[in-house]
Amino acid sequence: MRSTTARRRVLAFALTTVAVTAGTVACSSADPATDPAGTTYTIWDPYPQYDGSSDWVKLLNKCGADAGVTITRTGYDTTDLTNKVLLAAQQANAPDVLIVDNPVISTLAEAGVLASSDDTKLDTTAISANLLGAGQSGGKTYGIPIGANTLALYYNKAVLKAAGVDIASVTDWNSLTAALAKVKAAGKKGITFSAIGTEEGSFQFLPWYWGSGANLTKLDSPQAVAAVSLWTDWVKQGYAPNSVINNTQTTSWQEFATGEYAFAENGTWQLGNAKKAGFEYGIIPVPGVDGGTAAAPTGGEFVSVPVQKDTARYTTTQKLVSCLASTDNSLATVTALNYIAPTEAVQAKQVAANAELQVWVAAVKAAKGRTGDNLGTDYPKISQQLWTAVQAALSGSKTPQAALTDAQTAAAAATK
Known part of the structure; x- marks a missing residue:
């Protein structure tokens, strides 16, 4: 745990209106006036799209019933959730269980808002180490x-066939760039x-x-320059459209969905x-x-446990989190959210049910957390400079x- 001064810096970074007072942040969801028996447990998640009739909320209630408690659940927009939690922690009213986007974990942990697995006795041994890294700090x-999601390359089979590109030949940057050159020569568009x-x-x-x-600790390394140069050269050569500089992931997908891109x-x-796009596709x-x-x-969220003044609550909270992470429940959850499971056992079940997910399982196994490498709350500051550099290079200003x-x-x- 960082000093009180350090925690203040973290909270000021994440929410300027919150100031951490001296000592450890103390939180408690149990209100003796309204819940004298302490049998109501609160869960906050970033899924406001799911109402009480959804499978997700039904699962939460089932986990509560299995643990012998009543669940009060609130879904917040992702952008609001961090601020809500920080304010609740300051007011000693944080939820018992918090489901939050994985890059936020380090911010909340370093602010003293979250209990560690040492405190909650959560068993993390089955979780893939590279995925667990996003939830580790200090x-x-x-x-x-x-669950986890990540990125891969979708490709249009018809566009590649017309350009004479065998997808099996695309194995590295040079072969991918060569494929884009063939696609452009065939009158189609390359990559978005x-x-x-x-x-x-x-x-x-x-x-x-x-x-x-x-490595993110050395943004101006020769390797980093090569990566920015790759994207910049694609735009210069017309292999990628100028629109990428303003594209969100949604708008770039809409470009691909036209059927014109490889x-x-x-x-x-x-x-x-992809299944609705109207053309045959593949993924590498x-x-x-x-x-x-x-x-x-x-990408994806972590199930975490905010610090509680009454540490006896952790015993039941551990049961709730373990229920959500159980093999059967995990499979249902990741299927509903289009995630890849965080354990190999559930990943195998996903691939058995849908062989198309094999490439995503491979991508997730190779993935890493953005706040990993001990970056923690430094990551957002580094990321901002990274996207600023990419924008400057793509625009030609630098x-x-x-x-x-x-x-x-x-x-x-x-x-610093």
């Missing part, structure tokens, strides 16, 4: 992933992706960045739309510079080297 683990100046842009760029061998970088959440992992599967960033040199200088100053 050598401790804060929760478990409910999202390079917008937000976290979404960094999320899409990271497979190429990590696939080059670059490739699109996107995620598991587009599988349903994002390749590394010299082959193999590039590490893509993990060379890749100059853009990344400036980004490294700014990131170093921001993370």
Whole structure:
């Protein structure tokens, strides 16, 4: 746990209106006035689209019933949830169980809001280590992933066939670029992706960045320059459209859905739309510079446990979290959310039910958390400089080297 001063800095970063008072953050969901028996447990999640009739809420209630308690559940928009939790922690009224986007875990943990698995006795041994990393900070683990999504390359079979491209030949950056050149020569469009100046842009760029061998602690390394140059050259050569600089993942998918593009970088959440696209498609992992599967960033939420003044509540909370993470319940949850399960046992069940998910399982196994490598709350500051550099290079206002040199200088100053 960081000092009180450090926790104040973390909260100021995440929510400027919250100031942490001296000492450890103390939270409690049990209100003796309204719940004298302490048998009501609160759960907050980022799924407001699911109402009481949904399978998700039914599962929460079932887990509560199995643990002998009543569940009070509230769904918040993802952008609101972090602020709500920080305020609730300050007011000693945090929920018993919190499901939150994985990059936020380090912010909440370093602010003293979350209990570690040492406190809650959660068993994390079955969780894939690379996925669990997004929920670790300071050598401790804060929760478990409910599931994961990540990025890969969708491809249009008809476009590649017309261009004379065998998808099996696309194994690294050079062969992918060669395929894009053939597609352009055949009168079709090459690849679309999202390079917008937000976290979404960094999320899409990271497979190429990590696939080059670059590390986020050194934004101006030769490997990093190679990754930015790859995207920049694709735009210059007309292999990728100028629109990528403003594309979200949704708008880049809409471009691919026209049937004119050979490739699109996107995620598991587009599988349903892919089936409706009206053309035959396939999926391959994002390749590394010299082959193999590039590490893509993990998306998805963690089930975590906010700190409680009454630590006796952790016993029941542990039962609730374990219920949500059980093999049978995990399969139902990840299927509903279009996620890949965080355990190999459930991943095997997913592939057995749908062989198309094999490529996504492989991508998730190679993926890594954005806040990993001990970046924690420094990640958002570094990410902002990364997407700023990519934007500058794609727009032509700076060379890749100059853009990344400036980004490294700014990131170093921001993370002192």
